[in-house]
Amino acid sequence: MLSSPALAAAIVCSCIAAVTALVLLLLCVCRATVWWQRAASGSRWGGREGRLLQGGAFPEYGVGVVAAGSSKSPEPSLTGSLFSRNSRGSSWRSSATGGDAPGGSTAADSRSEETVSVGSGKELGSLEPSLYTRKEGTVLIMPAESGNGQRRSGHSTGQKNSEETKLGQVVFRLGYNFNTSDLLVHVLRATDLVSCDRQKDFVDPFITLSLEPPIDSKERQTSLQRRTSCPTFDQTFKFPIDFDSLEGHRLRLLVQDFDKFSRHAPVGEFSADLGSIDVTSEPEVVGSLRSVDENQYSNGELLFSLSLLPGAEKLTIAVMKARNLRQINSEKSMDPYVRVTLLHEEKGIKKRKKTTSKKRALNPVWNEAMTFRVTPDLLHGLSVEVAVLDKDLLGQDATIGSVRLGNxxxxxxxxxHWMETVANPRRALAMWHPLTASATGAAT
Structure with missing residues (x-):
């Protein structure tokens, strides 16, 4: 007969043995279940490749991933209870093996993979075009030759005609504001501009905008961009014009190369017939530049400056020089001089002064200043005519060309030139002007 202490020790040993046997039995059942899953997956999908497709990157570790195109949710893994998060929380650690899961799969990764279901047939990570919106509008590719608003369907194919793009392109967007009855021109940029000076491979471009025929006297001009052949402007301009009047008007964009000491060199121009463009759809226009008509300079050019002194009521015109004057009479030499005339629309006043004549010169230099008294009440409506004439001692003087200044x-x-002079009093502003052809005749 066992004593009480011995009996208690025997009972304790029996309990420990029973618990140990139960734990071993549970481990065997779990291992058998894992083997059964592996065997079943191998038979259905054919080897390790099939297991990778069905069970994810590591099916033996119980990390389930839904295959692309499958609409079923992943089955819960029976081995998930054998995993516990380590102290750092950065990976999953097996309590049975004591090692990290291969590949460094994190809890967040496994959870995100388990909850993602791709039923659309698209691969994970592919872009959704519907998420990236684009401003609606037609893109018009307009060649330099036509300039008449003819459209080309679709977008640019990337093949550029050398004749159309040799001077560059301008890109702008058209629109119309019915509330204010304004035509909106948003100048975006210019590309591949070609310098008129072969000694430099860049330009200092700016763009002048106008409607033809003109609707007002306001000068619209973009900002100056320094040393670039592909400037970005991003400026919007307004033209007050009725929507029904757009037909019959042309929009003209003149790209010029800034020159501080001489006339701005024209890089190219582009014009479009507004009547053939639907401005309500806010189209983006890509227009190729064409060369500027050089016939406007066939009579020569004249350089002079204007200076307005409101306090002293003086307008000073300093005639500097001319170049490439047209030879009127081949039988005699040119003796050019400059005549300046002040005119007023309402009062019809006429004041006239002349420079000296230069003997036998097609590129004369004068450097002479003329001053006129101009009261504030006469400034509005005042215009100035500057003409170059050929002095003839035996007959009447013939006009070579002229230029008109005014609002x-x-x-x-x-x-x-006139608007800048009025806006900047007490400053002498010089500019080159092309001389307009005048009918050859007597100078009065």
């Missing part, structure tokens, strides 16, 4: 004159350079 409402047709000459673009004359209108710009």
């Amino acid at each position: 409402s004159v047709d000459c673009r350079s004359g209108r710009q």
Whole structure:
């Protein structure tokens, strides 16, 4: 007969043995279940490749991943209870093996993979075009030759005609504001501009915008971009014009190369017929530049400056020089001089002064200044005519060419020069002007 202490020790040993046997039995059942899953997956998918497709990168570790194109949710892994998160929380660690899961799979990775279901047939990580919106609008590719608003369907194919792009391109967007009755021109950029000076491979471009026929005397001009052949402007300009009046007007963009000491060199121009473009769809226009008509300079050019002194009521015109004057009479030499005339629209006043004549010169230099008294009440409506004439001792003087300055004159350079002079008093502003052909005749 066993004593009480011996009996208690025997009972304890029996319990320990029973618990140990139960633990061993559970381990055997779990291992058998794992083997059964592996055997089943191998038979259905054919080897390790099939297991990778069905069970993810590491099916033996119980990390389930839904295959692309499958609409089923991943089955819960029976071995998930054998995993516990380590102290750092960066990977999964097996309590049975004491090692990290291969590949460094994290809990966040496994959870995200288990909850993602791809039922659309698209691969994971592919882009969704619907998530990237683009501003609606037609892209018009317009060649330099036509300039008449003819459209080309679709976008640019990347094949550039050398004749169309040899001077560069301008890119702008058109629109219309019906609330204010304004035509909106958003100048975006210019590309591949070619310098008129072969000694440099860059330009200092700016763009002048105008409607033809003109609707006002306001000069619209972009900012100056330094030393670049592909400038970005991103500026919007307004033209007050009725929507029904767009037909019959042309939009003209003139790209010029800035020159501080001489006339700005024209890089190229582009014009479009507004009547053939649907501005309500806000199209983006890519227009190729064409060369500027050099016939406007066939009579020569004249350089002079304007200076306005409101306090002293003085307008000073300093005539500097001319170049490439047209030979009127081949039988005699040129003796050019400059005549400046002040005119007023309402009062019709006329004041006239002349420079001296230069003997036998097609590129004369004068450097002479003329001053006129201009009261503030006469400034509005005042215009200035500057003409170059050929002195003839035996007959009447013939006009070589002229330029008109004022707020409402047709000459673009004359209108710009006058407006800048009025806006900047007490400053002498010089500019080259092309001489407009005049009928050869007597000078009065």
